[in-house]
Amino acid sequence: MKISALLTSAGINIGLCVLFLSLYSVLRKQPANVRVYFGRRISEEHSRLREAFILERFVPSTGWIVKALRYTEEEVLAAAGLDAVAFNRMLVFSIRIFSLAALLCVFGILPLHYYGQNIQHLRIPYEDLDIFTIGNVEKRSRWLWVHCLVLYIISGVACILLYLEFRHIARLRLLHLKRATPNPGQFTVLVRGIPKTKKESCSSAVDDFFTKYHASSYLFHQIVYKTGKVQKIMTGAKKACRKLKNFTDTTVDQSCKAITYRCCLCGASSNSFQLLPTDEVVPSRGKVDLDDSSLNIDNEECAAAFVFFKTRYGALVASDVLQTSNPTKWVTDLAPEPNDVYWSNIWLPYKQLWIRRIATLLGSIVFMLLFLAPVTFINGLSQLDQLQKRLPFLNGILKQPHHLVQLITGYLPSVILQIFLYTVAPIMMLFSTLEGPISHSERKRSACCKVLYFLIWNVFFVNVVSGTVLKQLDFFSSPKDIPVQLAKVIPGQASFFITYVLTSGWASLSSELMQLFGLIYNFIRKYVLRMKEDTEFVPSFPYHTEVPKVLLFGLLGFTCSVLAPLILPFLLVYFFLGYVVYRNQLLNVYRTRYDTGGLYWPIIHNTVIFSLVLTQIICLGVFGLKVSPVAAGFTIPLIIFTLLFNQYCRTRLLPLFSTFPAQNLIDMDREDELSGRMEHIHHGLHTAYCQFPESEDIQLEEIRTVGNDEDGGGCSSGGSNGKGSPDELNGKGCSDEPSGKETLQEQQQPRRDLSHPTLKGLPVSRLQTAVRCVTFLIRLQKRGLS
Numbered sequence: 001m002k003i004s005a006l007l008t009s010a011g012i013n014i015g016l017c018v019l020f021l022s023l024y025s026v027l028r029k030q031p032a033n034v035r036v037y038f039g040r041r042i043s044e045e046h047s048r049l050r051e052a053f054i055l056e057r058f059v060p061s062t063g064w065i066v067k068a069l070r071y072t073e074e075e076v077l078a079a080a081g082l083d084a085v086a087f088n089r090m091l092v093f094s095i096r097i098f099s100l101a102a103l104l105c106v107f108g109i110l111p112l113h114y115y116g117q118n119i120q121h122l123r124i125p126y127e128d129l130d131i132f133t134i135g136n137v138e139k140r141s142r143w144l145w146v147h148c149l150v151l152y153i154i155s156g157v158a159c160i161l162l163y164l165e166f167r168h169i170a171r172l173r174l175l176h177l178k179r180a181t182p183n184p185g186q187f188t189v190l191v192r193g194i195p196k197t198k199k200e201s202c203s204s205a206v207d208d209f210f211t212k213y214h215a216s217s218y219l220f221h222q223i224v225y226k227t228g229k230v231q232k233i234m235t236g237a238k239k240a241c242r243k244l245k246n247f248t249d250t251t252v253d254q255s256c257k258a259i260t261y262r263c264c265l266c267g268a269s270s271n272s273f274q275l276l277p278t279d280e281v282v283p284s285r286g287k288v289d290l291d292d293s294s295l296n297i298d299n300e301e302c303a304a305a306f307v308f309f310k311t312r313y314g315a316l317v318a319s320d321v322l323q324t325s326n327p328t329k330w331v332t333d334l335a336p337e338p339n340d341v342y343w344s345n346i347w348l349p350y351k352q353l354w355i356r357r358i359a360t361l362l363g364s365i366v367f368m369l370l371f372l373a374p375v376t377f378i379n380g381l382s383q384l385d386q387l388q389k390r391l392p393f394l395n396g397i398l399k400q401p402h403h404l405v406q407l408i409t410g411y412l413p414s415v416i417l418q419i420f421l422y423t424v425a426p427i428m429m430l431f432s433t434l435e436g437p438i439s440h441s442e443r444k445r446s447a448c449c450k451v452l453y454f455l456i457w458n459v460f461f462v463n464v465v466s467g468t469v470l471k472q473l474d475f476f477s478s479p480k481d482i483p484v485q486l487a488k489v490i491p492g493q494a495s496f497f498i499t500y501v502l503t504s505g506w507a508s509l510s511s512e513l514m515q516l517f518g519l520i521y522n523f524i525r526k527y528v529l530r531m532k533e534d535t536e537f538v539p540s541f542p543y544h545t546e547v548p549k550v551l552l553f554g555l556l557g558f559t560c561s562v563l564a565p566l567i568l569p570f571l572l573v574y575f576f577l578g579y580v581v582y583r584n585q586l587l588n589v590y591r592t593r594y595d596t597g598g599l600y601w602p603i604i605h606n607t608v609i610f611s612l613v614l615t616q617i618i619c620l621g622v623f624g625l626k627v628s629p630v631a632a633g634f635t636i637p638l639i640i641f642t643l644l645f646n647q648y649c650r651t652r653l654l655p656l657f658s659t660f661p662a663q664n665l666i667d668m669d670r671e672d673e674l675s676g677r678m679e680h681i682h683h684g685l686h687t688a689y690c691q692f693p694e695s696e697d698i699q700l701e702e703i704r705t706v707g708n709d710e711d712g713g714g715c716s717s718g719g720s721n722g723k724g725s726p727d728e729l730n731g732k733g734c735s736d737e738p739s740g741k742e743t744l745q746e747q748q749q750p751r752r753d754l755s756h757p758t759l760k761g762l763p764v765s766r767l768q769t770a771v772r773c774v775t776f777l778i779r780l781q782k783r784g785l786s
Contacts (some may be wrong), residue, residue: 105565217314487621494564
């Protein structure tokens, strides 16, 4: 690729960035878009945007940048959680290390590359990018020690900064543990693999087991029920049918006529309900027997339960120890936060999870292999000679003016790749869901790892491998020569990596800031469908897509810093712009529903270590190709030092991210007991984990009977006008007239007619009875019948 093609791609992306940033600064001021650009602040801070017509609303400004930079880390932590702070520190780390790398490589190494051989240089816009890579340095050059020295400086400073950030996030995690609001998850253990027996229910088995083996700390438990969508419908229907058999007044009055109406979609007529003969209904009067087998819901229980403990330390001990000699039974883990529970997966059989993990792993591998075809094709777009050989029908286009060829080689490949990559995150999220995670955050972290592996493999390695295939190189012919092969081809792929940073980096940040999908959805909902604003829905930050993207750019920066330093200025612009954009989005747009406590940082740490070791191995191969034994010899100790540093961090800091220190938990338990807060915490545990939040008690006071009463029987529908006398409206003619205090209150309150646009004259007393029955079942379900 020529420098002019690179400048063309950079110019296009700079223009798009300026356009999007200007549009954003205007659109964010419009009252119609306030829920798109200030969703978190409206939902949590209840702030509003002024709607007065002023000229300032239509003038681009940079005030949002100043506001985003003004917030301190403590304010970000309070507003967006520890995960947002960890993501922000990743950007800060990248800015620091690549600022140093750009200073050393651009001013120290880049001139050595440009003047590495005694050749006639053209004007810089017409020079090839290979001139600015280490491929232009002669063999046995006496200046290769500069590359080795810069590699040592970058690796050493990166390790120091990485350790400081790791320690800082670990300290914040301990402070996050001691936050003022008690976390119910610290007192709760999720138990799976509960053995089922015919003699007793799961609830009794859980109570007996923990009363026997954890008597000093066990408090109570809550059984988990099957919550699939189909299961919810079937279970609700069966319970309603069983319960309705216990009431005689559920018989539909035979004087009611079936109501027919036309469907608004297809125009066909249909009966609103079917009349049943009264003789088919089994009469049964009296109160409902709570011991009726029809109300037994043990068969809907799954082998999982939330077990609550008196102290945090008791829950920690119960979650860490092996409960029985069979590791697949009575499996215990610390429960996630109530808002983080993924109820659809908790009831899955524990023995089934390993099969799901293997299946999703195989599915991810197959998907990564299928993605090789588009990546190989896209890589060929940046190589004109190979493109003309493999796709002869493009010869006519490639003979067009020089600017069109620059567009094809400098901008089009990375744009096409970016379009294909939009399908990766949803598919990986689906795979992560099928694995059976018990929390939303675990599912998102699993998807984050999958997307990260996918990007590193397809964007980095596959591009390198496909480039060698195009050049007729057998990449995997000898595994021991892989570092040498990487050293040969990576400098040649620097042009594609630079354009990828421009399109997937700069342009994607502008798109993230604009919130194009949210903007279009808001416009269609308000102005096309004429629907009210959805005040409840506020998106959460997509860590599973943004963390892998930033880490991939870090990998490209480390591997190309010494070999092709021209990428570093473009990366620095991305990290600086990303620091501002992501802070703005976290503080204004995205709402934090759950927080992992900084568990994304071990992923970040491991990826940075991998990037450093890979860079050092590639440089080792480069020094071998350039016949510089001194530089190659000094690189080997650097690799060993980096691996030892990683092992030290894993021993010193990583355990703080896998469990909680018993010392801190015991101190917190004693402090709560001395202050008297422990009893209040125990009381709050009863309602912390609500599996059916939508199953609230229905207020029957709002349901009124409409129609007249005949012969003291069931309340039937009234006349054509749907009106009745005051006595009839008060329900005095009903056979199931309430008595006592309830009757007096109903007589004192004015009755309101209940009408429906298509079901006029509906016997509402039947609906009222049905609602009472369903409410009774819901209350039984909440209590768990345990």
